[in-house]
Amino acid sequence: MHTQLTLIDREYIGDQLKTNNTNFSQIGQRLGKSHTTISREIKKNSVLQIKHGYKEVLCYIPNVAHTFACNRRYHSKPKQYNIDILNEQIQSLLHKNWSLEQIHGSLSKVIPNFPSLSTLYDYVRAKLIPLPKKYVHKIKKRKQAKNKAPKQKVVNCKTIHEVTDKIQMKKEFGHWELDLIESATNDSDAGYIIVLVERVSRFVITRFVLKKESKLILKFLREMIKKFKILSIITDNGSEFHRLYKLKKSHNIEIYYTDPGAPYQKGLVEERNKQIRLYIKKKEKFTCLATRRINFYTNEINNKPLKVLNYNTPQDVLNCYN
16 A cells, blocks of 8 residues: 655655665665655655755755655645546536536535536546536636746755754854745835844844845845844745855855745744734835834834843843843
């Protein structure tokens, strides 16, 4: 019986690859899998990283690979319906001149695990569900996939799982979390706010930027390095953070990336994002906010006493370290 690879299986694969064992047949025999399963696993779940010498290479990281696999499995829906019975129900409504969208909206309320509308269109294209000759509703055309380069998922040799105990336990000053807030309007011209939070003091720094570009993030961080002690930065896999490895080369700052789709792994900056949004009206464009207003909001957040800081303010704690 077919079984999915477990995290333990993936850790074994990772250990074998570290010892330069690229014999997929031997690895597969040890795990009770075929060599094609091992080959497909490594191909699908490897990520692009920057290693020593700042060369881009594909790496297999068990924890990240397991996250990718679980996310794909979560978003896939099991087909627990009989196509013949399903076709009978749909045909009766098609002959009443119902559209596929109307059929989906109606039957999905009463039939568990009813297929999605896109799946119904797939069945029609595959001629599993024939349409009456007098069917007057237009069939949606499938968009042609564009030839795009694969999106980079991880662009550094450090992941959140390699964070040291000092950083994890918040015992050392100088470790930060980084994020970028987008306007709730989702307009490309609405602007963005960079948010940088120190993990020990909870001190937050913000900066408005007009575009979502990695060079603007780097420029901001290089300015902050001159003012504050920065030993490491935890951030996500957004394309705007793909050049942060340059800070390792120029300032010896460690960059840690969270797993894809796991914002909770940098929960401190996510919490600070919510605090900032309390001051900004919903649907308000960041471009409409003066820099002085953003700085004012940030200053208020930094001067609120926090229970975790024994009711000191982030500004007070920062002053103790500076």
